[in-house]
Each structure stands twice: as C-alpha cells, then as structure tokens.
Amino acid sequence: MSVTSAREEIMGRVRAALADAPDLPRPQAASAEVPRPGQLATPAGKPGHTGPGDLAGRDPADAGPRSLVELLAERVRDYRAVVHVVAPAEVPATIAAAVRRQGARAMVAPEGVPADWLTPGVDWHRDAPALSARDLDHVDGVLTTSALAIAVTGTIVLDGSAGQGRRAVTLVPDYHLCVVRTVVPGVADALALLAADRPLTWISGPSATSDIELDRVEGVHGPRTLEVVIAVDG
C-alpha cells in the first residue's frame, strides 16, 4: 500500500461519490453579496481610512478613522485587555509608563521595533540571534508592532514582518505590549491585506479558557496580560 495508491483511491472514491451530483457554481465573492461589517470597500493601501458604514448601531455619517479606533478600543477592552488610544508622538512615553507599571525588567523587542520605543532601565533583547524557548520563558514580556487590527472583532493580527518577531516571541513571555498603527473595519478587509504565505497570529484578548463551568479565566498558556497601544495617524 504505497502513499500514491491511497491518494488515487481516495480521489477515485470522491469522483464516484459525485458522479451524479448536480453542478454547483462558485458563489459570488462574499463581499459582493453578503452585507456585513467587513464588506466596505477599503482603498488598498489606505486601510482604516474608510468609515465603518453599516457597523451595527453606528451612524455611517460619523464614520472615519476616529470611530474605527474607538470601536477597536472598546472591543479589545471587552476581552479584558489594557488599551491606550494615543497620538503617534505619544507612543514612546506610553510604552515607558506601561513597562514601568508592569514592573518589567527584561523585555524582548524584535528587530524592527523603533529604537526610541526602548525605554531606558529595561534590559531589551533583540531576538537576534534567536532566543531559545527557555530564554523566552525567563523574560518578563515582549514589545511588538502589529500588521493590522480588526475593529469589529477587536482582533490584532501579527504576520511576522519587521517589528513583530517570530511567533514564539509573542507567545512564551507572560506580558505582551503591542502597538497598533493600522485599523481595518472587518475580517474581510484584514484578509484582503494579509499575505497567506506568512505565518499569521490573530490575537483577540489575552489567553483565556472557559473549560471549567464556562467561567472565563485569563492567562493559561499564552500571555496573561495583553496591553495594546493604538496610535493611528490622522
């Protein structure tokens, strides 16, 4: 029984099973047909600059980058994460205050995190060469940027590009401080901007479990504390 024969046999079964099935055309692209928050046309390269339009309970007239940011902040807070909405120039000071409050001494900041974010008095590790999982287990936290964030679901997406680090870096330490600079309305907008060939991590609040009597407990294996700094231009 070679691997090829299993493949051929399964394909043959699939073909036989569907021999009489009627043809089912591919449905129109979801965004063209299903009215939902993520469907708004977001001009490529300018995510976050289109209003949330049909977001439930919101007036499209007051749509704009500001309301998207507010919605994101509200929804990330719902997951019991710490959220700050600041102007881009305030990011370094916000980071300094957050790290001080957390009492973190050793932090990882992957390549690509701006140098002026690296608060003095903290032992910053650059993850180059790569730290082992055990090393990561001994630092207090990690500071990263993000690829984008999704307002409707309160989700932050990391794609491993500059400033975001390897997946392990944002997983093993107990505290994740993350700066968001791009906000999109919905899930569809996010998928349209993301590259499938990069490893993607979608984060919606800190690690949590509801496995014991459906009581939500934050902090199981991922970071116990998620702190988000939203700093969008305009």
Next chain:
Amino acid sequence: MRTYLGFPQAAAVSTMDSQLRANLRNATHTIRDKRAAAIGELPDWPGLRAHAKAVKDHTLRNLESYLEQFEAAVVAAGGQVHWARDAAEANRIVIDLVREAEASEVVKVKSMATQEIGLNEALEAAGIAAHETDLAELIVQLGGDTPSHILVPAIHRNRAEIREIFRDRMPDAPADLTDEPAVLAAAARTHLRERFLAAKVAVSGANFAVAETGTLVVVESEGNGRMCLTLPEILISIVGIEKLVPTFADLDVFLQLLPRSSTGERMNPYTSMWTGVTPGDGPTSVHVVLVDNGRTRVLADDVGRQALRCIRCSACLNVCPVYERAGGHAYGSVYPGPIGAILTPQLRGVGSALDTSLPYASTLCGACYDVCPVAIDIPEVLVHLRARVASGPGHLGEKAAMGVAGWVLRSPRRLGWAQRWAVRTRRFAPKRLPGAFGGWTDTRDLPRVPEQSFRDWWRSEGEKG
C-alpha cells in the same frame, strides 16, 4: 475502546445522573445566551449563513480539484502531504513520522479528527505518549474519561470534580489546590509548560484548509494550540478532506460564523494560520495527513452529504433537548449531539446497534437546524437515515403493526369497534408492550387507555343536549 450498547440504553443510565444533568443544563444555557447576543450584533446573519452553505457545497462538489490544488500548494510551501484511506492508515503515518523523529512523546492540540481515528490509543500501543494540552482535554485524559462535547469536552465535570482529578492524577499539582477555576487553570499551566518547552513533535487538526494557498487554520483560546504549532520541530496535522475552503478570502465568512456560533465570542482569543514551512519561524518539518475514513461514503449520499459542511462549532449540541438531558457520552461517538446523530452512522455505516439507534436519538424539534451556521438540515438527514434503518429486516414487526393500524383507520366503523374493544379491556392493558414491541416502551411510556373513546364521549354529550 469502550463498548456501547446503543443510545437508548446509554441514555437510560445518563438521564438518571442528576449531577450530570445540572452541569449540562448550566453550561448549555450559558453558551446559548452568549451565542444569541453575539450573532445579534451582525447585520445579516442569515445572509452570512447562506453564503457559507453555498461555499461549502461548491467546495464539496468540486472536492477532487480542490484537494489537488491544496496538495500542490502545501508542497510548494515546503510541506509534505500524506493520504489516509481510513483511521488505521492515518495512525500508521503518524507513528512512522514520530519514530523517524526518534521521539517517544508528542504534544497535541485539541482535535476532533485525531479522536475520530483513535490516535492517542494507537500511539500508546506503539509506545508513544500523547499529551493533550487543551485544559478540558487534559481533564478528560487525566480522569481516564472520554470527551462529552465537541467544544467543551469536560462539560460534564464541575469544578469540584476537576479538583479531585488534578489532586489524584497530576503529579505536580500544588498541595493547596482549591476548586477556583483560576487556580485549576494555573496548575494546568505549570504542569504543561515543561512539556511545551521540551516537545519535539506536535500533532494537531485543522479548522480550515485553504486550497488556493495550502494554508491551515487552527482556532483556539488558551495558547496551547500556538505552543504546539510553533515550538516543536515537527508538526503533523490530521485534516479531514471536507475541511477545505477554496480561497484565503473565503476564510472571512467562516471566521465570523465559527466563534460566534461556538463560544458566543466575536472572535476566539487565538487563531493561527500557517502555510508549509517558514524559515526561522516555527517547525522545520510540516506534514498534513488528509483523511477519508468514511467521508467519501457520506459524500456519496445526496441527502446526507450536507453533514460534511459541518465546521464543528457545537451550537447544535447546546440547543438540543435530548443532548441536554442524555449528555454526550450516550451518543457513543466522538461526535455527540445532533450532528453526531447524523455524522457518526454515515461515517461508520448503519451497521451496529449503536449506529442504527443514533438516527432516533432526537425529537426532530429542529432547533439544531435553526442554529447551524452552515444550515445543515439535521432533521432531514435524521429522517433520511431512519428510512434507511427501517428498510432493514429488523422492523418487519413495525411494518405489520402499521399495516393493521392502516386497515383500522381507513374505516370509521372499524375504528369505533376497535376503540370500544380497547376501553372494555383497558384494565388488562400492560405498562409495557410484550415481546419484540417492548423495545418501543423501553424508552417511552405507553399511553393509558381512557375510560371512554372521544367518539363515545361526543355522542353522550350530544344526548345531554
């Protein structure tokens, strides 16, 4: 492996367990309410649901070409694809890969597919330890128990029971362990941390597999999934062939439907997507095992194939009045509840006593269809499967009885005679039917014969004037 007699026998035991019923009622009603709120936020849930159904149906109709496309994309991204006709073949592939890596243990992400193929038992028989890392799966594994819910496998356990399991079976459990969920979760974290850091091989399932790009998606909450998917050198993912979606953009509709339907959240805490191997980040060796194991048999049934649309959200379990009272174990399968009642007999074939009983483990109330995010008409499939069971030789007695009933009901005179005869002999009426008919009254109360038939009562009322 356990032996199951069939749903009626198992349910007769589980419905007597008041602790189980209380645990289940509590849990399912909590999730129900959360789910309703979460889907109420979206402007067009029915539209989203109809679209997801259409995408899945189209994918299944063109499964052969999408499987080919998926395989090519995974290979192009540096991954390896294996094919398994059945559970035994899938397990053998995994065991060979683990042995090749010279590993004696694996860490596992919660996965229905690995449960379905009995992977943990197969690994154990091969001398390989499989460590479940999802908190609920860990509770089940340490308790020597089986899961009873697709999403919350330990839903039948309360905090006091979980504390006892940890104290008895978790060697590194702290001495002062309380039954606070936070304390129990912290104990699990400590217990598993070293396993994650030391693991060389991980095994996962996948919620979705994207044909266009070869991307796999795992949706979870605790971060145990991320640990398994990221830290070990070798990652093996067991994926049912029905998990495909055509394009990366198609994930949109499913990532909106799944968390809101299953946990009632706008989005689950963690979603991981990976495509083959990424140099310098994560496993250096990535394998996908595509599993048939009865799925092509389901695909061949023009009514039953809609069960393959299932995205394992478990919303149907949480609204089912039968599940709520009988519990997941009564279904005798890794897929409990309404979806299990249609999926299991199709995957395995309607051969055993259990599989012939499952299509009857329902009141056909239709609540499961109403909540299904991919619009699987579970009652329709249940009735379809009942017809298949009834066409077997075991129900000749039922057919004879129906024949007599039809003869009586066709004539008002015959019906009146039969009713009067029944009233006169009512004190001899048994509580249970005798012989072969007893099966029906084993799980139902036989209606009491009234003192007077409706027709006679109507006539006497008329005489009173």
